[in-house]
Amino acid sequence: MGWLKLKEAGMKDGYIRKLMGYYKTYEELFCDENFKLFNTGLKTMLEKARNIDISKKMDLYYKNRIRIISANDREYPEKLKKIIDYPLFLYVKGKSLNEFINTDDRIRKNIAVVGTRRATKFGKSSCERIVKELLYYNVNLISGLAEGIDTIALTVAVEKEGNAVAVVGSGLDRVYPYENKILWEKISGNGILISEYPLGTEPLKWNFPKRNRIIAGLADGIIIAESFKSGGSLITAELGFSMDKEIFAIPGFINYPSFEGCNNLIKENKAKLITCAEDVAQEFLWDINKEKSKISKLNEEEKLLFCHLYEETGLEELMEKVKNKIPLNRILSILMSLKVKGLIIETGTAKYVRLI
Incomplete structure (x- = not known):
């Protein structure tokens, strides 16, 4: 993580960002053909950065399971590069x-x-x-x-x-x-x-x-x-x-x-x-029909309950609406089935509404 040394040396983000734009890797800065083109001030700063030891700091991040991703790393999202002052480094914990x-x-x-x-x-x-x-x-x-x-x-x-x-x-x-x-x-x-x-x-x-x-x-x-x-x-x-x-x-x-x-x-x-x-x-333009196809696979009792949940409905009101069509002792199990299938959600205490 050589680029981090520039930050540790006190180089401003704008300068680091420019160098990252010109060179893919930190090591390229020190190639003779590149280094000789820099002015005296930049050379001094680069020499200072090269002599900084960040191994202990990197060990601390490793122990905390934190990855440091520079703007030139493959894992860095290209989407962020569209921001004028995109972050030079991302500190990431978790999945890739x-x-x-x-x-x-x-x-x-x-x-x-x-x-x-x-x-x-x-x-x-x-x-x-x-x-x-x-x-x-x-x-x-x-x-x-x-x-x-x-x-x-x-x-x-x-x-x-x-x-x-x-x-x-x-x-x-x-x-x-x-x-x-x-x-x-x-x-x-x-x-x-x-x-x-x-x-x-x-x-x-x-x-x-x-x-x-x-x-x-x-x-x-x-x-x-x-x-x-x-x-x-x-x-x-x-x-x-x-x-x-x-x-x-x-x-x-x-x-x-x-x-x-x-x-x-x-x-x-x-x-x-x-x-x-x-x-x-x-x-x-996500595939809406894929979600709606779940409805066609419901049995008659599930479809009936589902149709009655076009707006948020309490359990007692729902039972009243279907009392002559579905045995009351089956309503809760049907509601649970609809929830598991991802077609309805419980919005409050014994209140339900459909998702599609």
């Missing part, structure tokens, strides 16, 4: 980025879900429902691991064994918020934790707006689940908009300040209004 982040523009299933830390009950339930639906399309769920919407989206992805990618604003040894420690550990084991900050970096407030460009850069589409008119998630939306990403927003009550940001994005034609994952699927 190449395994999770789709680079084929024909697939486009990297979906970011972001929103306010102060989520309302309505915002939470809307986010949960849409993320659960998205996971049936086998998306890579990207978020920021902040409180509120980010935590909700990633928690659903982890619980449903989906592909969870969390981009954080601190070193990977600084869990923030601390209440997310268990979620943090689960993602680092079965998903991916990403930071551009080295170990020991505290979660300073200005780190979070900056990390939003990584979320936007990795994503093919960005969903704003709930946001105040000047919420931090709008930074992600604006960045994504400038990168020609697909932007989506969940609409909210007009008298809820926490949805003013979402409603404004829709009103200003910067985001497409969505109420379900199928709205996103249609935009990306």
